[in-house]
Amino acid sequence: MKHVMLIADGMADHSLSQLGGKTPLQKAYTPNMDRLAKEGYCGLITTLKEGFPLGSDVAILSLLGYPPDKFYPGRGSLEAASQGIKLKGHEKAFRVNLVTIEDGIMADYSAEHIPSSQSRVLMRYLNEKLGDRNIQFHPGVSYRNLLIIKGKGEIKDNIPFTTPPHDIIGKEVRNYLPRGRGANLLKRLIKLSQEYLPQHPLNIKRMKKGLPPANSIWIWGGGKKPHGESFQKKYGIKAGIISAVDVIKGIGTILDMEVIKVRKATGDIHTNWRGKAKAGIKALRKLDLVIIHIEATDEAAHMGDPHLKVAAIESFDREIVGRIISAHPEARVFVGCDHATSTTLRTHTRDPIPFILWGIGKSNNCPTFSEVSARLTGVHFKSGEELMKLFIMGK
Ligand SMILES: [Zn+2]
Known part of the structure; x- marks a missing residue:
């Protein structure tokens, strides 16, 4: 049948x-x-x-x-699976959006649907600046990328509470940062991305063209091994x-x-x-x-x-x-x-x-x-x- x-x-x-x-x-x-x-x-x-x-x-x-x-298992984990990434042990997968934040306000959850060719460059750059053995950024399609964290310390058995960026358009982002155990690591990565991303030549070029810069990452939708x-x-x-x-x-x-x-x-x-x-x-x-x-x-x-x-x-x-x-x-x-x-x-x-x-x-x-x-x-x-x-x- x-x-x-x-x-x-x-x-x-x-x-x-x-x-x-x-x-x-x-x-x-x-x-x-x-x-x-x-x-x-x-x-x-x-x-x-x-x-x-x-x-x-x-x-x-x-x-x-x-x-x-x-x-x-959480959204990040399903997206990782669809990209062929198999989570091991205590690894966690998070969705990473490239977003535009203006004066502390979430202006665009997708940096105006940034093309994959550009997000690939920025993910590689973030890996150079913020990545290590335990923290790896993976380019996906357009603004939809992934972050894989080896689950150690506070993030070992626990996924911090996060908010999708498309739910907070026009709102002050500081009220919606990751919360709970393990949130500090995610908050630190978001903050550091805001120091590095705006000065990347690709973003400077975007701004010259009048396009919104991908000036921050937004981490959400954590998932564990299914x-x-x-x-x-x-x-x-x-x-x-x-x-x-x-x-x-x-x-x-x-x-x-x-x-x-x-x-x-x-x-x-x-x-x-x-x-x-x-x-x-x-x-x-x-x-x-x-x-x-x-x-x-x-x-x-x-x-x-x-x-x-x-x-x-x-x-x-x-x-x-x-x-x-x-x-x-x-x-x-x-x-x-x-x-x-x-x-x-x-x-x-x-x-x-x-x-x-x-x-x-x-x-x-x-x-x-x-x-x-x-x-x-x-x-x-x-x-x-x-x-x-x-x-x-x-x-
Ligand atoms: Zn829907």
């Missing part, structure tokens, strides 16, 4: 006045999802419980039956994952899934929709389960654009859901999202999310696919493990 999970990041939402009181999912024209809802089994599932970051990494792990309280059963061991089937997003690919890596690359998968509305569907259809020939993750829905909500979100949902329905079910009508299909993203608040929320299980041998006659119709079924899973068992074993 073949299984497909089609996940539109942040698809669920609240009702929006710009859409005449409908949610984007209600407003969008989605004949494929509506058909699956009618024929399949719908309901809600809670993926983001209190006490853990409101992120896709936590949500997808918990959807896959890996509850964050037992399993979540531990947990591989997906195949847990469920007895081989899985693969398709996503443009590093942390999601990192989930695939730590669960020993095949991480399938798709050219021009960008994570926005211009992503290679067809390429993703095609890669999924192909991968299903040899794998038992394929996850296709689409980011464009979440991006549109972060941009606060309800119409763009509706368009992204319609593309998801047509290009991904439609193509997959016509190529593999025999497969069991999960359709849903990882978490809700509010277009009004422009951020993730902990609302339970609607899903469809199709081809599992039971139906609860949901008339369409939406947050409301899923709630009206009265089905509400509290854990991903329950849902995955039903999905993989059937009723």
